[in-house]
Amino acid sequence: MARKLDDLLERLGDATDLSALDSAVFDLRDRYDVEHLVYHSVKSSGDQWAALTYPQPWVDAYVENNFQTIDPVVLSCFRGFTPVDWKRLDWSSRPARALFGEGIANGLGNQGFSLPIRGPSGQFALFTVNHRSGDDTWGKFTRGYMHDLLLAAHFVNERALALDGEGHAPHQALSPRETDALTLLAAGKSRAQAAERLKISEHTLRVYIESARFKLGALNTTHAVANALSRGLICL
């Protein structure tokens, strides 16, 4: 699974326009073998953008009926940033129960997990996994893949911001320290050697590597180093 996800994210990393995010969301849905995936971004300007696998009739009905005003997922997730299992939400009101029933009738699964994302300049997004399964299977799935999905969700958001930002994304620029850390790893130094050389603790080195990994849209350190080399951000 990890290797396939790697390939998929690499393809998304190479994408040059927002339509690639649509196919990435479908690809991710297939890789994880779940019913649906939704990525929905809202900028501080109010501009919205979404890539999702929901059937079009359901999207149309949702928009037409302003379901976002009664949807417990939206009401819960567009505030705070705690990931939310749909089971934990309050579906007891009549409109919420009707919404859930309509969703199922339109091909949605009964389980869901939504990850709120905070981006720069007040941007926020919601990344939702929807599936049809019993509670046990769903519990195993969320425990097994939540960490993976968290990284994938943020990666999709970073790519969306970069592709939407006319080519420059200052929040994705590597800091001098992050560049130093990746350069030493690329030169074959161990973490201990790199930390020693930069006169910082290994915990601190790990943070610079992790931040660089995130900004570069890499799944792991090896991928981050390769990515920085190929983009000419570090040189040997």
Added chain:
Amino acid sequence: MIRYLYASDLDRNGALAAGMFRDRTAQFRDRMGWDVDVDALGWETDAYDRLDPLYVIAEDHRGRHAGSLRFLPTTGDTMLGDVFPHLTGGGPIRSPLIWECTRFCLSPTADAGVARRLLLAASEVGLAMGLRHSVAVFDAPMVRVYRRLGWQPDILGTDAGISAGLWTFSDAVHDGLCDRAGISPQQSRAWLEADLGHLPLAVGA
């Protein structure tokens, strides 16, 4: 008891919120002399309070504010990234696995246990949310206080008496903080889950 409340939850916890923002005035403006904004109600707030942050609030035995701190994910806007990037390697640190902690505040009447409970609660947030690290900016001499409290940060950078520090989440640190605070790991987790629910995000360090 420890509360875990987003800014959007504070309406329903008005007295606790008022206590927190007034105690922040007492600490940051009156005791530390920082140039902070205080409104007509005597509340100290800044731009990051408007980003719906997660507040960790220690209550005293009567349910009043005894101490608090504030978390924001580093993927979004943070104080370190906006104001102190020179302390963190020349640019903002950003990762979904790293959150920024700011406005560590103790009420003027807080006893020594409150700071220990707050550090434990911060650790609880990290483990429950599957985070690896927290970063924070603080007055440089505070590092000795954190050491005494049992959770010392790595210093990322210091300039003009202000340091940026890095805390690493781990089960071992958490157990130590539980011992020092005299709170069981089960009790600590139960308080978090009472406000935020159960989160299947915990990952191995």
